[in-house]
Amino acid sequence: MITSRGIAVSPGIAIAEAVVLEPDASRVRKRLVAPAEVDRELQRFESALSASAEEVRALSVTTAETLGPELAKIFAFHAGMLADEHLLGQVRHSVRNDRVTADYAVYAVLSRLASTFSGHRDPYFRERVTDIQDLQRRILGKLHRPLDLGLAAITGPCILVARDLTPSQTATLDTAKVKGLVTDYGGRTSHTAILAHALGIPAIVGLEHATRDVNTGDTLVVDGKRGVLIVDPDAPELLAYREENDRDADREQKRGKLRDVQAVTRDGTPIELLANIEFASEIPGALDNGAEGVGLFRTEFLYLAAAEEPTEEGQLKGYRDAIRHLAGRPLTIRTLDLGADKLSGLAGVGEDDHERNPFLGCRSIRLSLQNLPMFKRQLRAILRASAEGPVRIMFPLISGVMELRQAKMVLNDVIEDLDDEGIAFDRSVEVGMMIEVPSVAIQARCFAEEVDFFSIGTNDLVQYTLAVDRCNERVAPLYSACHPAVLMLLKEVIRAADRTGIPVSLCGEMAGQPEYVMLLLGLGLRRFSMTPPAIPEVKQVLRAVSIEQCRRVAGKASRFDSDREVLNFVRDELSRVLPEVYSGRA
Structure with a gap:
């Protein structure tokens, strides 16, 4: 094993x-052509280019119909490359001046570009290598050199x-x-x-x-x-996973029954369950799972799925689509939460700034405040969308009061601009912030006076509190949402929000994990935002417990010295509440 x-x-x-799937080892041999054949090779290339562009358009339409228009934007990068005269000019130049076949010119030019992208320090460029290979394979296929990876042979x-x-291959997989x-x-x-x-x-x-x-x-x-x-x-591991799969399947079947059941504890305390989404097209599925709204609309994919910074109108359309799907339910839009390491080539941001530690560098609200035109375009789109339904604005990775006040000043500038232009928006739109940095959690009372709501992002809060990169396999076991220090910060944030009278939600992965439901309820949390498939399971747990029972769990958990003790304790408590569901694999 x-x-x-x-x-x-x-x-x-x-x-x-x-x-x-064996790697594509097909290599196009360099073959020279006679001067009289150059025009024919160029015509072959133009025909292949036209057919490829049509195929990409068709794939984009199909993806939009099956997965939604936001995901279809992924293929805008492909369409853009197929219309890039500089890139296409290199192929034509190679055919004319080097007198090689169209096949080899396409292969050589795109292989060279892929190699350049793969060596780029920016992860965004490195992750686009497969897009270039996709186009290479597509055009060569139209030049009668099909490069099949064997997907069609799967039976x-x-x-x-x-x-x-x-x-392209992923989008057309037979699920x-x-x-x-x-x-x-x-x-x-x-x-x-x-x-x-x-x-x-x-x-x-x-x-x-x-x-x-x-x-x-x-x-x-x-x-x-x-x-x-x-x-x-081995047999025990396989059995354990099959049993977990069976339990997941059982929970899936129960979703229909739980969808319209009220999210309320056994003693009658209502709990708000919201969804975390990346695309407006996810909202119908979230509502099917029982979401009462969207607690976190991540806007990053509007930027990453495009070859350039999305326009104000393009963003506005995405936000309006989300509002229409929600039909009056609340929508919380988080402003851009990416670093310069992801956007340098995309939006002309920080192209010459190499950061050794991007997670402690220019990202999220810091990046927005250093690129005000981009920030204002996003805020304008959000505010304009607010005219069509309830929208809340949320700033990510705030680390100091002056940073928050600066973001609010930019928002006020945008509001004045819209007023001057006579453009409609909701003047009562709420403004909140993410609690992701220990400095803010410690000063939560001060920040609560500045905003309309808090949303705790435990993914980053845990990472920054424990100095652990959860994606680093060597230290990932040290990453623990139930570390006593993290629980102390959560308790302080929730208490500060309650004392000030502002709502507080938790939108990190912790919110969707059943073993933490009683602990979080006991700490005072009444609003959870999570990945949509987790909603029925969390609802099942909270309906089986009372607030007093949860307070006892939180009180005892707060007295433990290690995260392992806390985790074992909350899992034991969960198995006592719902033994028929949680007595198996942890």
Whole structure:
């Protein structure tokens, strides 16, 4: 049994035999052509280019119909490259001046570009290499050199293992056959990862050596929740995962019953359950799971899915779509939460600034405040959308009071501009902030006087409090949301919000984990925001407990010295409340 850990990009558990896709070893040979054949080669290229562009347009339409218009924007990068005269000019120049075949010119120019992108220090560029390879494969296919990775040969349920997949390949996967996806390369924001998540395929990327360690026919377990791949699991491990899969399936069947059941504790305390989303198209599914609104609309993919900074009108459309789907339910939009390391090539931001530690550098609200035109465009789009439904604005990664006040001043400037232009917006739009930095959690009372609401982002709060990068396999076990220091900060933030009379929610992964429900309720939390599939499970737990019972759990948990003691305790309490559900695998 081999166990390895990668980057979890799409939740769920898949158990099936592996199909390992061999890397595309096809290399186009350099072949010279006679001067009289140059025009014919150029015509072949133009025809292949036209056919490829039409195919990308069709794929974009299909993706929009099946996965939503936001995901279809991924292929705007492909369309842009197919219309890039500088890039196409290199191919034409190679055919004319070097007198090579159109096939070789396409292969050489795009291979060179892919190599340049792969060596770029910016992760955004490195993650676009598969897009370039996708286009290369597509154009060469139109030049009668099909480069098939064997996807068409898949006949039954399997887990796909590959060095990487292109966005086109991922978008067209047959989910009836492909039950899981594992790749050597890729990151959280790669287009392949985004599409796998949208398709609902459990997926792990960035495993580095999966294609080396796995053979076609091996039994695999893909744990998309924890980022764990198990090759040829032993009998106890396989049984445990099958039982967990069965429990997940049972919970899925109960969703319909829980959707319209009120989120209220056993003693009658109402709890608000909201959804975290990336795309407006996710909202119908979130409502099906029982979401009462959106507590976190991550706007980053509006930027990452495009080849350039999205326009004000483009952003406005995305926000309006979300408002229409929600039909009067609340929508909380978080302003851009990316670093300069992700946007340098996209928006002309920080192109010459190399940051050794981007997580402690120019990102989130810091990046927005240093790029005011971009920040104002987003705020204008959010405010204009607020005229059509309830919208709240949330600033990420605030670390000091002056930073928050500066962000509010920029917002007020935008409000004045809209007033001067006679553009409608909701004047009562609420303004809140994320609690993600220990300095803010410690000063929570001060910040509560400045905003309309808090939202605790435990993912970053834990990371910054414990000085642990949860994506670093060597220290990931030290990352723990139930560390006593983290619990102290949570308690302080919730208490400060209650004393000031502003609502507080928790939108980190902790909110969607059943073992923490009683603990968080006991600390005073009454608003949870989570990934939509987690809502029914959290609702099931909170309906089985009383607030007094939860206060006792939180009180005892607060007296433990280690995160392991806390975790074992809350899991034991959960198994006592719902033994028929939580007496198995932790």
